[in-house]
Amino acid sequence: MAKTFIAGEDYCEVYVEPRHRFHLRNAYTNIYEIELPHDCFTQFHRHAEDTVYFVIADANVEESFLDKPSKLTTASFGGTLCRSHREEHLIHQVKNIGDNVMHMVGAEALQRTPTVGAMPLTFEGFTQSWDSSRFRVYEVQAEAAPSPITFAIFGLLVTLVETTVTVMGDGGSATVRLAPGCFVWIEPPYTVCLDRTFCGLFAEWI
Numbered sequence: 215m216a217k218t219f220i221a222g223e224d225y226c227e228v229y230v231e232p233r234h235r236f237h238l239r240n241a242y243t244n245i246y247e248i249e250l251p252h253d254c255f256t257q258f259h260r261h262a263e264d265t266v267y268f269v270i271a272d273a274n275v276e277e278s279f280l281d282k283p284s285k286l287t288t289a290s291f292g293g294t295l296c297r298s299h300r301e302e303h304l305i306h307q308v309k310n311i312g313d314n315v316m317h318m319v320g321a322e323a324l325q326r327t328p329t330v331g332a333m334p335l336t337f338e339g340f341t342q343s344w345d346s347s348r349f350r351v352y353e354v355q356a357e358a359a360p361s362p363i364t365f366a367i368f369g370l371l372v373t374l375v376e377t378t379v380t381v382m383g384d385g386g387s388a389t390v391r392l393a394p395g396c397f398v399w400i401e402p403p404y405t406v407c408l409d410r411t412f413c414g415l416f417a418e419w420i
Contacts, residue, residue, distance in 0.1 A: 224280055225258035225305050232257065234320075238399055242327050242368060242419060247395055250275075250316040255309035261299040263322035264348045266417045268372045269293040270319060270395040274312030280305055289318075292353075292374055294415060296346045319372055319395055323348040327368040327419045329402055337363050339408075340416060350418040356408035364405045371398045371406065373414040380407040 228234065229244070233256045238245040244263070250256070258280060273289040289295060297304065310316045331350075334342045338361075340352040354371070362382075371379075373392045380389045381398055382405040392398075398406065 225260050228259050228261050231259040234259075237397075240324075240399075242324050243370070243399070244322040244324065245319065245370065245397065245399070246321075247319050248316070250308065250310040252310055252313060252315070256307055258305060258307045261297070261304040261306075263324060264298050264300050264346070265296070265320050265322050266349045266351065266370075267295040267297075268319040268321075268395075268415050268417075269295070269317075270372075270374065271314055271317035272312060273316045273318065274310070275316060276309045276311050278307040278309070286311070292415070294343065294351050294417070296344070296349060296351075298346070317395055319397060321370050321417065323419060329367055330420050331367045331418060335367075335416075335418060345420070348420060350420055352416045352418070354408070354412065354414045354416050356410050356412040358410060362405050362407050364403065365400045366402045367400070368402065368419040369400045370417045370419075371400060371414060372416070373397070373412060375411065375413045377412045377414075378409040379412065381405070382407075 233248050234246045236246045269289045269291055272291050275287050276284055277287050278284040334350055339355050342352050344351050373396055374394055376393055378391050
């Protein structure tokens with residue numbers, strides 16, 4: 215007879231995993247960060263929503279599961295991953311077997327946003343890398359002088375380097391300094407000015 219795995223006994227939900235630091239939750243997303251030092255590991259935890267992951271530092275991990283053999287997973291700095299957890303829930307434990315601190319930002323797709331772009335973005339410096347049923351993901355390189363970008367869609371802008379951005383919304387404008395892994399959640403109407411040093415990633419909710 216197959217074993218029944220029980221939340222709270224065999225695993226915890228992603229929201230209470232101690233290594234996950236949650237920064238933002240709203241109707242459309244749940245955004246968290248994980249920094250896992252060498253030879254450290256998470257608890258067994260469950261993912262149940264489609265998630266995009268942004269790789270802030272090289273990752274070399276061992277994933278263990280409750281009902282199948284473990285596997286090795288690698289991801290390179292500046293990359294992105296997408297897992298369709300809503301269709302198939304994932305229960306795993308992650309151990310950092312690399313030499314450096316594993317650093318990722320994860321963002322769940324919750325309910326559909328009211329505004330969805332019919333076509334990929336065509337902003338200068340935005341290069342689409344892939345899409346799925348819930349996300350379009352772009353590499354972003356602001357090589358020219360800062361210029362305003364006004365978004366009519368929902369999305370997440372994540373920096374890979376230390377930089378400065380100016381954000382303008384209904385509440386006014388502010389210039390903020392961002393460290394690698396910091397992010398700006400976009401809800402239209404929203405305008406952003408990227409410093410020419412900006413190098414990062416953008417995920418569009420679709």
